[in-house]
Amino acid sequence: MSSTLVATAALLGLVAHHGVFIRGEYHLKLRQVVAGHAVLAVTSYYLLCHISQSFIEASFALLIGSSIYFTTLFTSIAIYRIFFHPLRNFPGPKLAGLSKFWHVYHALDSRNYRLQREINKKYGSVVRTGPNEISIYHPQGIELLDGPKSTTTKDAFYDILRPNSSAIFTRDEKEHTDRRKTWTQSLSQRSMDEFRPRIAKVSLALRGAVDKFVDEGKPVDVNDLMAWYSFDVMGEVVFGQDFGSIKNRKTHPAFIIQEHALGLLGPILDTQWIAQMGFAFVPFIGNVKRWMTMVAFCKEQMANRFRRHEETKTPDMAGWFINEFKALNGNTNEDYLSKHFHGTTISVVVASDTTRSAFIAIWWYLCQYPEHMHKIQEEIENVDVMDANALALLPHFNAVINEVLRIMPPAMTGNGRMTGPNGMTVDGQFIPPGTKVTAPKYVIMRQESAFEHADDFIPERWTSRPELVKDRRAFGPFSFGHRQCPGKVLAYAELRLTTALFLKKYNVSFAEGYDPDTMWRDLKDQVTAQPGKVLCNFTPRD
Ligand code: HEM
Secondary structure, eight states, X not given: OHHHHHHHHHHHHHHIIIIIITSSOOTTOHHHHHHHXXXXXXXXXXXXXXXXXXXXXXHHHHHHHXXXXXXXXXXXXXXXXXXXXXXXXXXXXXXXXXXXXXHHHHTTTSOHHHHHHHHHHHHOSEEEEETTEEEEOSTTHXXXXXXXXXXXXXXXXXXXXXXXXXXXXXOOHHHHHHHHHHHHHHXXXXXXXHHHHHHHHHHHHHHHHHHHHHHTTOOEEHHHHHHHHHHHHHIIIIISOOOOHHHHTSOOHHHHHHHHHHHTTTTTTTOHHHHHHHHHHOTTSXXXXXXXXXXXXXXXXXXXXHHTTTTOOSOOHHHHHHHHHHTTTTOOOHHHXXXXXXXXXXXXXXXXXXXXXXXXXXXXXXXXXHHHHHHHHHHHTTSOTTOHHHHHTOHHHHHHHHHHHHHSOSSOSOOOEEOOTTOEEETTEEEOTTOEEEOOHHHHTTOTTTBTTTTSOOGGGGTTOGGGBSOGGGOOTTOOGGGSOTTXXXXXXXXXXXXXXXXXXXXXXXXXXXXXXXXXXXXXXXXXXXXXXXXXXXXXXX
């Protein structure tokens, strides 16, 4: 019996690898995979009971058989990945090619941006960072993945909202193109004309909150301040609703939950199946639970907005999606509602965090290099800061914002893609079809081959010193092409208006005793950048 058992178990292990797991994706079928193995175990045990002398012998045989099955399965996978995989000849950490656990382990501290940079320095511009994953650190990388000529599709990460989805989280390119129209309209120039005065109202309220800190003689925790702002702007623009963070001078509980929920993704941003394991099997613990709570909060907001749709007069983004939904006569089933509307809300709520991270970095750089603050103050001296067009034309101001977005992009890594049927060539190297590819923005935007003194903050590279930009294609904080951030105009409007409004009235400096390294030391990469604490003093200008 023993040799038959060993041979059968080993054969099953090989069949599972070569017949099943090597083909396609399984991150959304984890329950089925576990159930399939459970059925296999029960059936085997039943058969073993028939041919064994006792239950103990059958149980022992099952244990041995399972061990052989899993050992064969994993050995077969390992041998394939090391010796036969189409990516086997790419440079990269050997263990990364063997298992994605290598990456997860090294990104446990949510510093994937730092890890990616080290990998780039050690292995070059096209590196194998996972069994079926190539990371591209070439200046052309972001454009290759998302630019007009790209034939890539989105990778497994975009299944994160399943069973919910949205126009932007769908991996179906046609659906993405069709459904992105509503997004573009909801953030169009006309919509922006509606939103701007309302954003200004939030910005003014924020400055009022800072006035109070100044009156009380207290330093300002910029991370909290910008959390209030970005969440309230998101409420205003998306749901036409005041979430009251600024009014209450208190971070909204949903924002805090969101921060923790995103913390879940720091180490596993590029390893979707681990997140899906959490959702499938332990939705009640820690950050997995918080993720579920965040999703529930977003759904609730959308449902509330849906109920008050008829009496809502002020336009907001949700209104566009509800109108789209209502125009779908006959196609308004639960599944559709969930797919396109709940997922949409979640995307926007998360998107609001990007602006927050950009703001925190802007304040940090203005404190660190006050000469740029003074230069901006000179530029805005005779400008109406409520005039968005005028602000958009100020050269040094916009150069500072762009330099911040380059050196600390709010979307630092992630945004993975799959190569199309013809693969892709980068830096003379062919990447085969069906390969996961990433182009980490943090690393690409710090390439010396694209930006001279890439690690230095030099806003003049965007104005009077263009020779410091050697390859403009590397600047893609909002990505490119049909996947470019549709919130770009809104984000710039917020960044310009609020920064200008504050610098008109205040000088900003680091609070006494604050260690400026804190922001960088504690910076985390969790879908969006999460900078460490920044404490500032706002001092009224003479
Ligand atoms: C400084 C602020 C921001 C930065 C740097 C930024 C950056 C990005 C990047 C890099 C992407 C591509 C992500 C991917 O491929 O998965 C993206 C997509 C997106 N962003 Fe932003 N974003 C910002 C603000 C916003 C805001 C304020 C909104 C909305 C209110 C927004 C809405 C979106 C949406 C809907 C997408 C998905 C586009 C698509 O897949 O078609 N973003 N953003």
